[in-house]
Amino acid sequence: MTLTAPGSTETSPALQADSSAGGPVAPSPARGLVCRNCGATFGLIAEHACAECFGPLEVDYDPELMRAVSRELIESGPQNIWRYAALLPVGQDPADRVTLDPGMTPLVRADRLAAELGLTGGLWVKDDSANPTHSFKDRVVSLAATAAKRLGYSKIAAASTGNLANSVAAHAARVGLPSFVFIPSDLEPGKVVQSAVYGQTLVAVDGSYDDVNRLTSELAETDEFEDTAFVNQNVRPYYAEGSKTMGYEIAEQLGWRIPAQVVIPMASGSLLTKVDKAFRELVAAGIVEATEWRIFGAQSAGCDPIATAFDNGWDVVKPVKPTGIAKSLNIGNPADGPYALDAIRRTGGAVGRVDDAQIVQGIRDLARTTGVFAETAGGVTTAVLRQLVEDGRLDPAEETVILNTGEGLKTLDPLEPVVGPTHRVSPSLSSVRAAGLIG
Amino acid sequence: MTLTAPGSTETSPALQADSSAGGPVAPSPARGLVCRNCGATFGLIAEHACAECFGPLEVDYDPELMRAVSRELIESGPQNIWRYAALLPVGQDPADRVTLDPGMTPLVRADRLAAELGLTGGLWVKDDSANPTHSFKDRVVSLAATAAKRLGYSKIAAASTGNLANSVAAHAARVGLPSFVFIPSDLEPGKVVQSAVYGQTLVAVDGSYDDVNRLTSELAETDEFEDTAFVNQNVRPYYAEGSKTMGYEIAEQLGWRIPAQVVIPMASGSLLTKVDKAFRELVAAGIVEATEWRIFGAQSAGCDPIATAFDNGWDVVKPVKPTGIAKSLNIGNPADGPYALDAIRRTGGAVGRVDDAQIVQGIRDLARTTGVFAETAGGVTTAVLRQLVEDGRLDPAEETVILNTGEGLKTLDPLEPVVGPTHRVSPSLSSVRAAGLIG
Numbered sequence: 001m002t003l004t005a006p007g008s009t010e011t012s013p014a015l016q017a018d019s020s021a022g023g024p025v026a027p028s029p030a031r032g033l034v035c036r037n038c039g040a041t042f043g044l045i046a047e048h049a050c051a052e053c054f055g056p057l058e059v060d061y062d063p064e065l066m067r068a069v070s071r072e073l074i075e076s077g078p079q080n081i082w083r084y085a086a087l088l089p090v091g092q093d094p095a096d097r098v099t100l101d102p103g104m105t106p107l108v109r110a111d112r113l114a115a116e117l118g119l120t121g122g123l124w125v126k127d128d129s130a131n132p133t134h135s136f137k138d139r140v141v142s143l144a145a146t147a148a149k150r151l152g153y154s155k156i157a158a159a160s161t162g163n164l165a166n167s168v169a170a171h172a173a174r175v176g177l178p179s180f181v182f183i184p185s186d187l188e189p190g191k192v193v194q195s196a197v198y199g200q201t202l203v204a205v206d207g208s209y210d211d212v213n214r215l216t217s218e219l220a221e222t223d224e225f226e227d228t229a230f231v232n233q234n235v236r237p238y239y240a241e242g243s244k245t246m247g248y249e250i251a252e253q254l255g256w257r258i259p260a261q262v263v264i265p266m267a268s269g270s271l272l273t274k275v276d277k278a279f280r281e282l283v284a285a286g287i288v289e290a291t292e293w294r295i296f297g298a299q300s301a302g303c304d305p306i307a308t309a310f311d312n313g314w315d316v317v318k319p320v321k322p323t324g325i326a327k328s329l330n331i332g333n334p335a336d337g338p339y340a341l342d343a344i345r346r347t348g349g350a351v352g353r354v355d356d357a358q359i360v361q362g363i364r365d366l367a368r369t370t371g372v373f374a375e376t377a378g379g380v381t382t383a384v385l386r387q388l389v390e391d392g393r394l395d396p397a398e399e400t401v402i403l404n405t406g407e408g409l410k411t412l413d414p415l416e417p418v419v420g421p422t423h424r425v426s427p428s429l430s431s432v433r434a435a436g437l438i439g
Numbered sequence: 440m441t442l443t444a445p446g447s448t449e450t451s452p453a454l455q456a457d458s459s460a461g462g463p464v465a466p467s468p469a470r471g472l473v474c475r476n477c478g479a480t481f482g483l484i485a486e487h488a489c490a491e492c493f494g495p496l497e498v499d500y501d502p503e504l505m506r507a508v509s510r511e512l513i514e515s516g517p518q519n520i521w522r523y524a525a526l527l528p529v530g531q532d533p534a535d536r537v538t539l540d541p542g543m544t545p546l547v548r549a550d551r552l553a554a555e556l557g558l559t560g561g562l563w564v565k566d567d568s569a570n571p572t573h574s575f576k577d578r579v580v581s582l583a584a585t586a587a588k589r590l591g592y593s594k595i596a597a598a599s600t601g602n603l604a605n606s607v608a609a610h611a612a613r614v615g616l617p618s619f620v621f622i623p624s625d626l627e628p629g630k631v632v633q634s635a636v637y638g639q640t641l642v643a644v645d646g647s648y649d650d651v652n653r654l655t656s657e658l659a660e661t662d663e664f665e666d667t668a669f670v671n672q673n674v675r676p677y678y679a680e681g682s683k684t685m686g687y688e689i690a691e692q693l694g695w696r697i698p699a700q701v702v703i704p705m706a707s708g709s710l711l712t713k714v715d716k717a718f719r720e721l722v723a724a725g726i727v728e729a730t731e732w733r734i735f736g737a738q739s740a741g742c743d744p745i746a747t748a749f750d751n752g753w754d755v756v757k758p759v760k761p762t763g764i765a766k767s768l769n770i771g772n773p774a775d776g777p778y779a780l781d782a783i784r785r786t787g788g789a790v791g792r793v794d795d796a797q798i799v800q801g802i803r804d805l806a807r808t809t810g811v812f813a814e815t816a817g818g819v820t821t822a823v824l825r826q827l828v829e830d831g832r833l834d835p836a837e838e839t840v841i842l843n844t845g846e847g848l849k850t851l852d853p854l855e856p857v858v859g860p861t862h863r864v865s866p867s868l869s870s871v872r873a874a875g876l877i878g
Contacts, residue, residue, distance in 0.1 A: 212866065
């Protein structure tokens with residue numbers, strides 16, 4: 001694979017490949033980018049929009065190279081996303097990787113939650129709070145940063161309100177790569193600390209997340225940021241492929257089997273489309289048996305444009321102004337919404353939406369029955385699972401996997417008013433007795 | 440192995456071993472408990488203090504069974520602490536385990552921190568923030584809860600100010616085991632939420648941590664808590680063995696080699712003694728080569744009883760009243776202090792102590808150079824590493840491993856006054872230009 005460098009080809013010393021790693025390196029299966037809208041093809045360039053129709057660009061793979069990948073090859077790899085390097089666009093050579101080595105997060109058997117909901121086919125939680133910065137964003141940032149290096153960029157950047165900011169700054173800190181993270185200035189102090197602690201450039205912008213996003217789009221066009229990869233803008237096609245690894249891992253951790261039903265939270269909708277794509281790729285490569293699966297999407301009522309489009313049978317997604325506590329899902333104009341709708345409809349799935357009270361209850365239900373403490377997005381998924389079961393849209397007799405994409409420690413605020421000590425006592429046996437804990 | 444049941448032998452259905460797991464199960468190498476003070480031996484009972492001299496009891500292993508353990512056996516096991524089951528007192532049968540499957544956390548190469556400190560022999564961070572509840576306590580609680588089940592207990596309990604509370608409640612939630620966690624009522628709301636979210640019994644006690652601890656000791660003697668295992672009290676000998684796995688993993692992740700120098704934070708001192716014990720066991724079992732290693736202890740200036748004893752050449756540790764931000768290390772009367780001193784002196788190590796400002800700087804240094812965001816205890820260790828290098832007590836030419844025992848997201852408060860955005864702008868290019876980010 002040859003990636004075309006952007007304007008600036010100067011790279012910092014930290015970005016030079018360590019050729020001392022040696023050993024044989026598998027080829028990348030990526031042969032170019034393809035427009036998901038019009039099908040126009042391009043080289044492996046640093047663009048996310050089609051020059052013909054402005055449609056979104058996606059990585060295009062050589063099917064023969066994909067078919068050459070075996071279970072054994074994957075199983076002989078490291079315990080992280082790079083075990084799937086032969087199915088990814090970049091990172092085949094360990095020396096090329098800019099990464100915290102995320103992935104191979106636990107697939108937790110959720111028997112107690114299954115019993116409560118009446119699910120008899122088996123229920124699992126794919127828990128991405130176990131990633132290095134405790135969200136699934138580590139997967140996409142590892143791909144974006146690695147692609148950025150291969151494309152000749154010397155800096156990385158992102159607009160974010162939380163998980164992405166943490167991950168970009170931590171990746172940059174690990175390898176000594178300059179990074180620029182742009183956040184709305186009214187973020188909670190805790191979230192600011194989580195990104196600022198890595199000692200990278202952190203820019204507070206007086207405006208909404210949409211304002212921040214618009215500003216970074218403008219900055220990407222300036223001379224000063226010519227050598228900067230904005231992880232979910234100019235290297236987005238590579239970035240997005242990181243989400244496929246969550247699908248690969250679910251299948252591998254089930255013993256190389258695709259689950260019948262998967263419930264996935266939706267912000268831009270990208271993660272959902274990539275999990276579906278991962279399953280299709282595994283089937284096409286002959287790595288798993290071709291079984292049927294259904295993909296379900298989860299949104300919060302405060303930001304439900306994909307749910308609304310699904311309910312109304314629309315192919316397009318009408319933007320909304322997001323509200324509500326599931327901030328990591330609050331993308332009002334989801335770039336991959338139409339593609340998410342396609343995957344859901346094609347597989348016979350559905351979309352659920354839940355309000356803030358249900359989200360908090362979802363976090364509590366998951367923690368109480370599995371010991372997994374999810375951020376609000378995980379609460380959305382758990383609450384939507386319950387809703388889908390109650391509505392009869394999810395088959396309780398089929399095996400089901402739900403995705404937890406982030407860590408509860410990052411979104412404590414909505415829980416503070418509703419969870420607390422069950423008893424309060426003085427440090428004496430008589431006080432404990434009065435509280436009813438002992439007779 | 441036969442474990443002697445306590446008074447009550449009634450077990451809840453959730454605690455019954457699932458005999459359907461089947462397959463051959465390795466024997467436990469534990470043959471009893473032994474007093475570390477007088478050497479008196481006991482069966483595998485639920486006691487932590489010697490009936491002869493009140494000294495601390497420790498698990499005693501059959502050296503022949505330990506020698507039968509091979510690298511291959513370990514490497515064929517799961518990617519968590521249970522790969523070392525043949526070296527642990529309980530949990531050989533997967534159906535017996537009460538666990539979140541912690542362990543096999545990353546050993547992160549810290550080249551950038553090494554370069555800053557002038558370490559040429561190689562530096563690694565063992566990052567236990569990657570455990571399920573994001574601290575090393577998941578290791579010890581998994582051992583304690585599994586032993587509790589084998590000993591016939593039907594409930595688990597703990598006194599804690601943070602990490603232990605999270606871990607006990609999450610373990611209990613995973614398996615549906617009743618638990619009782621006792622915390623000081625003046626804990627920060629965030630820490631209360633982290634333990635309360637699992638929906639277990641959480642008792643706020645109006646008093647200090649010492650008061651809480653005394654209360655749980657009294658409760659352990661009541662009829663109502665006869666069937667309750669207090670994880671670091673009546674099942675402490677089993678609990679403490681969980682820390683050995685951190686030492687095993689370091690050696691395995693280095694390619695079955697013991698590092699020359701290890702820096703370990705000290706609260707009770709137990710973790711330090713168990714890492715040293717793990718290394719000795721690996722040598723005795725013939726799993727690693729017999730090389731020399733030096734164990735270094737790290738304390739905060741606000742709670743430095745072991746450091747003071749070390750500096751003064753004392754064999755006993757004089758209790759102190761803890762202060763300072765490294766709350767997870769604030770044990771003023773460390774139970775394993777004398778044994779930690781012994782391991783440090785026997786191996787030719789040393790003890791460092793750092794104040795709150797140095798601890799915050801340690802957290803920032805580690806995050807900035809490795810992308811690992813540690814809690815205050817990890818800041819202590821990183822700052823002590825710097826001190827030991829500067830004092831010439833740690834050899835910069837020898838390979839060094841430092842232990843991060845917990846997660847920065849749990850102790851954000853001390854960072855809020857000192858880290859924040861590097862720039863603040865309006866959402867316009869002219870404002871970014873005025874801030875000096877572009878020309």
